[in-house]
Amino acid sequence: MGALLERIIADHRQRRRGSRREGDNHRDFVDVLLDVNEAEEHAGAGGGVPFDNEAIKVMILLMFAAATDTTYTTMVWAMAELINHPHEMRRVQDEIRAAVGVGGDRVTEEHLEKLRYLKHVIKETLRLHAPLPLLLPHETTEDTQLLGYRVPARTRVIVNAWAIARDPATWERADEFVPERFAGDDLTTDYMSAQDFRFVPFGGGRRGCPGVAFAVPSMELALASMLYHFDWELPAGGASKLEMDEMNGLSVRLKATLHLVAKPWSP
Ligand code: HEM
Structure with a gap:
């Protein structure tokens, strides 16, 4: 390498x-x-x-490490949630197929702005399954008072993004997959709004994920393509629902390998 x-x-x-x-x-x-x-x-x-060259190589490797695992893990979770929620699967496929049209060649970036429900699906997937549920460790640079606690300078701070995103005080039916909950959102001030910390799958502030503007359209494009061209099913003879157990690794991923049957779509 x-x-x-x-x-x-x-x-x-x-x-x-x-x-x-x-x-x-x-x-x-x-x-x-x-x-x-x-x-x-x-x-x-x-x-x-x-x-120098060493620093440049580290930067490139860091980009690959930070970008690939998180992105594909989220896509696996999105497909798993959609398989377990056939109504939502049908709705998102209908949206994509209406936008691209019957016999469309392929999904392109121009279609993405019409795919509002797909954006909700991805947001809801990241709410329930942030690939980095504790973000990356941070360190305070100065003494800080927070909610009555004194946090000295140079304290390692871990943000529990998972708990924030499932807090029942903020989210109704917090543990359920309900993409519609994002329908009222202003989709232009997306994931890293400086005011909205209801869920922070990309972190926030100066050390928030610099890849968010690349990650989100990449996932939209890849998922929209898969959902446009194919109908998806669990293999015949197996379980009728996927187990959504998690496994820890570089990112938190679906424990079971996701095996799905892809059937080319013909309207
Ligand atoms: C679904 C996809 C992704 C998710 C959920 C995600 C999430 C995160 C999170 C939570 C952090 C730490 C933020 C914090 O601690 O406040 C982070 C950092 C980072 N991400 Fe992403 N990320 C994703 C995709 C990407 C992509 C596509 C790239 C590059 C093209 C990228 C590059 C980075 C880099 C370089 C950092 C370190 C930033 C720093 O230390 O200042 N990420 N990401």
Whole structure:
């Protein structure tokens, strides 16, 4: 993996040298990191941690680690909830199929803004099954008073996002999968509103998830595609409902492997 990343960085450096001459405007995440690296080299060593090839490789690996597990875990939970809730499954499929149309080629980003119920399904999935239920550990930088407690500086703070999202004082039928509960939401001020901490699957504030604006449309697109093209069932002869037990790992995932039968949709 280290050698592959070295190669990617070297290829980017080479292309950037060439593109300056040829006016090639292609830029991706590695280019952004190389911009910082070059700016630092240009300004001379500042005495801090150098933003060299090692740092760039760590950043890329961190992105993969933070992005992949959380995203696919959420999608598995969403499919599992929908399988256990056939009415909600039918409703979300009807919405997607109406938006894309019969015989549509594929779901594209342009369809996503019409898929309001799908957005509710994903939100409700994240409310019940945040892949990082305790977020990441935080540390206070100064002495703080909170609800009458004195929290000294440099205290490790763990936020129980799972408990916040299932608090019956905030949520009716807190343990049930009810996507409609988000129907009244303003979907433009989505997951990381600075005012709304009813559920925080992406954390919040300065150290909140920087990938949220990528994660949500990625999941919408992938789920909408799967739900548009296929009808989904549990394998014949097995249980009629999925067990929703959790398993701890890099993220909290469905304990049982999700086996579903995909039947191509024909209207
Ligand atoms: C369903 C998908 C995702 C969920 C639920 C999720 C959730 C989270 C949470 C809870 C945190 C810690 C926030 C805190 O402690 O306050 C976090 C951090 C982070 N996430 Fe995500 N994430 C997701 C997808 C992504 C994606 C797609 C990327 C990158 C493209 C990403 C990159 C990161 C990074 C780099 C951090 C560390 C930020 C820091 O330490 O300042 N995440 N994420």
